[in-house]
Amino acid sequence: MENIEKNETENALPLGNEIRNYLLETSKWGKFLAIVGYIGIGLFVLLALVMLVGVSYFNPGINNGLDMRGVGLIYIAIAVVYYFPINYLHRFSKEMKLGVIGNDQQSVASGFENLKSLFKFMGIFTIITLSIYALFLFVLLPVSMLFMK
Structure with missing residues (x-):
């Protein structure tokens, strides 16, 4: 019995009310943004399916729909990449709310x-994006200038 009480006090979260309120409000906004993000992912996938399947039925004369199928695949790739940060945000919000309300240090740490x-x-995604921009700026732009002459 003594070990259980000792374990509960070790896991207790030593936060003031102001910090608890900030963390709870942050978790609420995070949950809202995650839900909007999941809806956005769903719309991207839906739009991708329309482009992959539907375009060939509605307008079969344009390159057999190859242009739109490529765009559909790009939309699916965007949805997959977008899923990870949205999922992290949702799990942060869920765990933070559980930890602050339940006074559980393990949930807050999670x-x-x-x-x-x-x-x-x-951060990694930003580095990759900036690298691609730099590649276009310093490699492809000068090469394209050669062909414009």
């Missing part, structure tokens, strides 16, 4: 772990 993963994903 929430912050998901927030760290979200920031890490977005």
Whole structure:
């Protein structure tokens, strides 16, 4: 019995009311943004399916729909990439709310772990995006200038 009480006090979350309120409000906004993100992913997938399947039925004369199928595949790729940060945000919100309301340090730590993963994903994604921009700017732009002469 004594070990259970000791374990509960070790897992207790030593936060003031102001910090608890900030974390709860942050988890609510995070949940809202995650839900909107999941809806956005669903719309991307739906639009991709329309482009993959529907375009060939409505307008079969344009390259057999190859243009739109490519765009549909790009939309699916965007939805897959977009899923990961949205999922991290949703798990952060869920764990943070559970941890703050239940006074559970383990849940709060799990929430912050998901927030760290979200920031890490977005940081790596930003580095990749900036690298692609630099590639276009410093390699493809000068090459295209050669062909314009």
